Amino acid sequence: MRSAIHEPPTGQQSATSRKQLVKDKIYVEMFNRKLTALDYHNPSAFDCTDDTQYRNCVVWLEDQKIRHYKIEDRGNLRNIPSSDWPAAYQKYLQDLNCPFGVQEKQESVDWLMGLAVRYEYGDNVDKYKNCEPLAAISNSAIAVVDPLFNLDGDSPDFKAGVTALANILKIQRHDDYLVMLKAIRILIQDRLSPEAITKASQKQEGIPVALDNHVLGFDTGDATLNEAAQILRLLHIEELRELQTRINEAIVAVQAIIADPKTDHRLGKVGR
Numbered sequence: 434m435r436s437a438i439h440e441p442p443t444g445q446q447s448a449t450s451r452k453q454l455v456k457d458k459i460y461v462e463m464f465n466r467k468l469t470a471l472d473y474h475n476p477s478a479f480d481c482t483d484d485t486q487y488r489n490c491v492v493w494l495e496d497q498k499i500r501h502y503k504i505e506d507r508g509n510l511r512n513i514p515s516s517d518w519p520a521a522y523q524k525y526l527q528d529l530n531c532p533f534g535v536q537e538k539q540e541s542v543d544w545l546m547g548l549a550v551r552y553e554y555g556d557n558v559d560k561y562k563n564c565e566p567l568a569a570i571s572n573s574a575i576a577v578v579d580p581l582f583n584l585d586g587d588s589p590d591f592k593a594g595v596t597a598l599a600n601i602l603k604i605q606r607h608d609d610y611l612v613m614l615k616a617i618r619i620l621i622q623d624r625l626s627p628e629a630i631t632k633a634s635q636k637q638e639g640i641p642v643a644l645d646n647h648v649l650g651f652d653t654g655d656a657t658l659n660e661a662a663q664i665l666r667l668l669h670i671e672e673l674r675e676l677q678t679r680i681n682e683a684i685v686a687v688q689a690i691i692a693d694p695k696t697d698h699r700l701g702k703v704g705r
Contacts, residue, residue, distance in 0.1 A: 461481075470553070471549055471553060490542065495507060498552055510522065526541055529548070592610050604620065644660055649663050
């Protein structure tokens with residue numbers, strides 16, 4: 434049986450996936466703003482792809498802000514674990530004359546949030562009429578989210594420039610030129626930025642180590658390989674020590690936050 438051959442994504446497919454990622458980021462930002470305005474609990478943690486969170490949010494919007502149904506008519510919508518919930522949600526959207534359907538999750542819940550914000554404003558006009566409006570999301574906002582959004586990955590000049598930079602920096606070729614450009618950016622930030630150059634120019638004094646004083650534990654049959662193995666082992670031990678130091682620092686930081694017991698002398702014990 435022949436194995437399937439997975440071809441790398443074309444430039445058009447990569448551009449489509451990038452635009453979908455940008456779209457998802459914009460929706461996340463809009464959800465956060467609207468839910469924050471509505472005093473939703475933990476708005477930044479709302480995940481549209483999580484069915485339980487999604488359904489709970491819809492029920493909360495109806496119960497707290499929209500209130501289109503009478504309380505006794507919200508049973509099907511509140512039955513979140515039910516397999517019939519999508520049908521109840523579709524009917525709810527139709528009853529509200531929502532232009533989106535149950536399959537359009539991001540669009541429909543965003544529309545509901547917008548409706549809830551409108552009702553919230555209508556109920557508290559005096560409270561919100563003096564608030565300064567936020568700037569609308571535009572292409573400039575998209576560019577801030579992804580600086581590569583407006584680049585034409587199929588432009589011959591763009592490809593030639595990226596290829597030239599990759600050759601100078603000795604970066605491996607890739608079918609997607611935007612991926613190559615990101616690799617170039619990472620290399621420049623890590624190796625060629627002023628901070629990286631300053632750090633690299635600083636001499637790090639080490640402690641002389643006599644390899645004869647350290648037992649390797651095995652023999653490769655070659656004296657040169659044995660020395661190389663000893664050096665690698667010592668370097669690995671040094672990395673483990675640094676890792677342990679960081680772990681200890683993290684533990685101390687966590688303990689400083691949670692280890693704050695309060696004593697209640699009347700109860701004769703320590704605790705909250």
